[in-house]
Structure formats: C-alpha cells, structure tokens
Amino acid sequence: MDLAEFDHHAGIPGTTIFDGRQAMKGYALNKMCYSFNSKENRDEYLRDPEVYFDKFRLNEQQKQACRDKNVLALIEAGGNIYYLAKFAGIYRMSVQDVGAQQTGMTTEEFKQKLLDAGR
Amino acid sequence: MARILGGITTSHIPAVGNAIANELFDDPYWKPFFDASPPIHGWLADAKPDVVINIYNDHGLGFFLDKMPTFAIGAAHEYRNEDEGWGIPQLPPFPGDAELSWHIIEGMVADEFDITSCQELAVDHGFTVPMQLFWPKLGEDPNFPRAIPISANTVQHPIPTLHRALHFGKSLRKAILSWPRDIQVVVLGTGGLSHQLDGQRAGFINTEFDKYCMEKIVSDPDELTRISRMELVEKAGAQGTEFLMWMMMRGALGERVNLLTKNYHVPISNTGAGTMLLECTE
Numbered sequence: 438m439d440l441a442e443f444d445h446h447a448g449i450p451g452t453t454i455f456d457g458r459q460a461m462k463g464y465a466l467n468k469m470c471y472s473f474n475s476k477e478n479r480d481e482y483l484r485d486p487e488v489y490f491d492k493f494r495l496n497e498q499q500k501q502a503c504r505d506k507n508v509l510a511l512i513e514a515g516g517n518i519y520y521l522a523k524f525a526g527i528y529r530m531s532v533q534d535v536g537a538q539q540t541g542m543t544t545e546e547f548k549q550k551l552l553d554a555g556r
Numbered sequence: 557m558a559r560i561l562g563g564i565t566t567s568h569i570p571a572v573g574n575a576i577a578n579e580l581f582d583d584p585y586w587k588p589f590f591d592a593s594p595p596i597h598g599w600l601a602d603a604k605p606d607v608v609i610n611i612y613n614d615h616g617l618g619f620f621l622d623k624m625p626t627f628a629i630g631a632a633h634e635y636r637n638e639d640e641g642w643g644i645p646q647l648p649p650f651p652g653d654a655e656l657s658w659h660i661i662e663g664m665v666a667d668e669f670d671i672t673s674c675q676e677l678a679v680d681h682g683f684t685v686p687m688q689l690f691w692p693k694l695g696e697d698p699n700f701p702r703a704i705p706i707s708a709n710t711v712q713h714p715i716p717t718l719h720r721a722l723h724f725g726k727s728l729r730k731a732i733l734s735w736p737r738d739i740q741v742v743v744l745g746t747g748g749l750s751h752q753l754d755g756q757r758a759g760f761i762n763t764e765f766d767k768y769c770m771e772k773i774v775s776d777p778d779e780l781t782r783i784s785r786m787e788l789v790e791k792a793g794a795q796g797t798e799f800l801m802w803m804m805m806r807g808a809l810g811e812r813v814n815l816l817t818k819n820y821h822v823p824i825s826n827t828g829a830g831t832m833l834l835e836c837t838e
C-alpha cells in the first residue's frame with residue numbers, strides 16, 4: 438500500500454479530516470486543551486494565558502488563534518474539535534456558539550438552522 | 557451461561573445530561589426526545605440485566621492523542637466521570653465487573669481482536685449520559701447493573717471501518733456467551749446520529765441517512781458495512797462517525813433481532829437523535 442492512498446483531505450466541503458497529518462500539526466495545541474479537563478489547569482490558564490501557551494509550546498499560529506478564540510483558525514492550526522470544545526468551555530461558548538462562529542451566523546440563526554433540519 | 561437480552565442505542569449529547577439534571581422531561585424542546593425512554597425503562601425493569609456493556613467513544617477525557625487505542629475495554633472495579641472541562645457534575649462511581657472484562661479481553665484477543673485493556677478509565681458523557689437516561693436513579697436503583705465500558709476511536713483518523721465494527725460486536729458476543737456464570741447482559745451502542753461540530757459545514761444534519769441507518773441496523777447491518785469511512789463522514793457529518801458504536805452493538809446481538817421501540821428526533825443540540833431498543837431472538 439502506498440501512503441498516498443490514505444490521503445483523506447480530498448473533497449468534503451467545509452470539513453477537515455483530523456488524521457495523522459493534523460495530529461502532528463496540532464499536538465501541542467490539543468495537549469493544552471486536554472489539560473483543561475482539570476479545573477486547576479483551567480484556573481492556571483486564566484491567570485496568564487500567554488505563560489500557559491509557552492508551557493505547552495504552542496507556535497505563534499496556535500497562540501494567535503487562541504487569543505482570537507477563532508475556531509476555524511484553531512482547526513487550521515491543527516486543533517481537534519473534541520479537545521477544542523474544552524477550550525471553548527472555558528469561555529462558556531456552547532456548541533451552538535461554536536457552530537455559529539464557524540458559519541458566520543448569529544447563535545440564534547444557527548439554532549434556527551438546526552431546528553429547520555428537523556422540519 | 558451468560559445471555560444477551562438485547563441492545564439499546566441512543567445519542568449521548570452532553571446537553572442531555574444537563575436536561576436530566578434540570579428535569580426538562582416535559583419541556584417542549586426536550587419532550588420528543590425523552591418520550592423514547594419510558595418503554596425502555598419498562599423493558600429494563602422486567603429484564604433486570606446484571607451487566608451492561610456500554611459501547612461509546614471517548615471525547616478526550618479517558619484518552620489523549622499521545623496513545624489512542626482503536627478499541628479499548630475497561631477492566632476496572634469501578635469507573636468515574638470527571639467534569640470534562642465544562643463542569644459536568646460529578647456522579648457516583650459506576651460499579652464494574654472486572655472479572656467479566658478480563659474474560660471478554662481474553663476471548664476477543666484469542667479471537668484475534670487486538671484490545672487495549674484499561675484498569676483505570678475516566679468515563680465521559682458518551683458513557684454517563686446513556687446510563688442516566690436508562691437508569692435515572694443510577695446506583696440508588698436496586699437493579700442498577702454493573703457496567704463495562706468499551707470505547708472505539710472516532711477522535712482521530714484512521715478510525716475503524718464499519719465492517720470491523722460489526723465484526724467486533726460479533727466477537728464480543730462470542731466472548732460474552734462463553735462466560736460460564738448465569739448472568740443477563742444488555743449492550744448499549746451510544747453516539748450519533750448525524751452531526752458535525754467543526755468547520756464551515758458545522759450544523760450539518762442528514763435525516764434521510766439517519767433513517768436509512770436506523771432501518772438497516774435492524775434488518776441488514778451487513779449492507780451498512782459497504783459504507784466507506786469517508787462516505788460516512790460525508791453523509792453523517794464529521795462526528796456522525798460515532799455510528800460505529802451502533803454497529804459494534806448490533807454485532808453483539810446475533811443475526812436476527814426484534815425491534816421493540818424506535819424514536820428519531822431532530823435536533824437535540826446539533827444532532828439527529830436516534831433511540832432504539834432491539835431484543836435478541838437467540
């Protein structure tokens with residue numbers, strides 16, 4: 438088998454497949470987000486995010502995406518949504534807030550879109 | 557001899573845990589979802605399973621990307637949840653059945669399934685929400701079963717194929733049925749159905765595909781094994797790959813099952829929510 442056969446990045450619009458390539462790219466960022474499972478770590482992060490970024494060796498792209506709380510940029514920087522959800526949780530962003538931000542809607546519009554899917 | 561009585565599928569959205577905590581059972585948003593539970597409560601009250609095999613996918617609590625098992629089986633005497641980063645309430649520990657866990661691990665590895673065994677495993681909402689949903693009193697229910705968590709990787713590709721997931725269930729069935737003690741077992745398949753949390757396609761829900769999956773999982777799960785993993789991402793959404801847990805459960809139920817109840821509701825949070833109760837015929 439050729440590795441190229443396993444290129445999952447072809448063509449589902451608006452979707453980044455989180456595979457080995459993304460996992461390598463986002464390891465530090467995801468590791469930081471994983472640490473947020475513990476309240477102690479969340480509190481430490483909130484005391485000084487910049488120090489916490491360096492503790493986990495985030496690169497500049499990852500730091501900036503965190504500062505901006507920009508979910509698409511966090512994914513671009515290698516973030517995995519299951520771990521990013523814990524980052525979003527620190528800022529009390531719901532999954533609807535996260536969805537709204539990524540699709541350029543208000544949270545109310547995004548919730549309506551979900552309701553419409555059930556009609 | 558151990559018997560498998562049936563299987564239950566459900567979505568396991570964290571918001572359901574909050575809705576249970578706030579008793580929103582009759583709230584207009586939640587009622588169509590919670591209406592699926594009473595027939596299952598009734599069936600469980602009669603069936604009184606001794607053990608529940610809870611097949612779920614960890615969402616970044618029990619496992620990190622440093623070591624990501626494709627299939628992991630809990631082998632602990634008890635399992636605890638944690639707050640997962642957004643303050644989910646701490647629940648009392650869930651009693652396990654470590655001896656049966658090891659029997660399953662032995663049986664499945666002998667059957668050439670390569671299992672990661674976990675003597676410690678923090679269980680997240682994928683495990684706890686279905687337990688709260690089907691045994692609302694948890695440990696205070698005198699019939700609360702011992703639990704064995706099984707988690708499959710859907711966090712990071714490559715994820716297992718649908719074919720492998722179904723076969724996992726079949727191997728799990730053989731291992732359970734070879735347990736010499738007289739116990740009754742139910743199997744949960746939790747997660748899904750269609751949803752996508754990430755990317756510009758966030759909010760994607762595919763009711764037609766969900767309904768197709770709910771039909772075929774009963775009558776012809778083999779047909780579902782023809783769906784490729786990328787096709788599953790495309791049709792069910794990036795996190796709709798959790799449907800793998802349903803396939804694993806289905807494999808454990810034997811060839812023919814009776815569908816006892818079925819409920820489908822959109823949306824719960826960002827998700828198409830499917831609940832089913834399948835009774836084994838063998």
Ligand SMILES: [Fe+2]
Nearest residue numbers: 682747748798
């Ligand atoms: Fe999930």
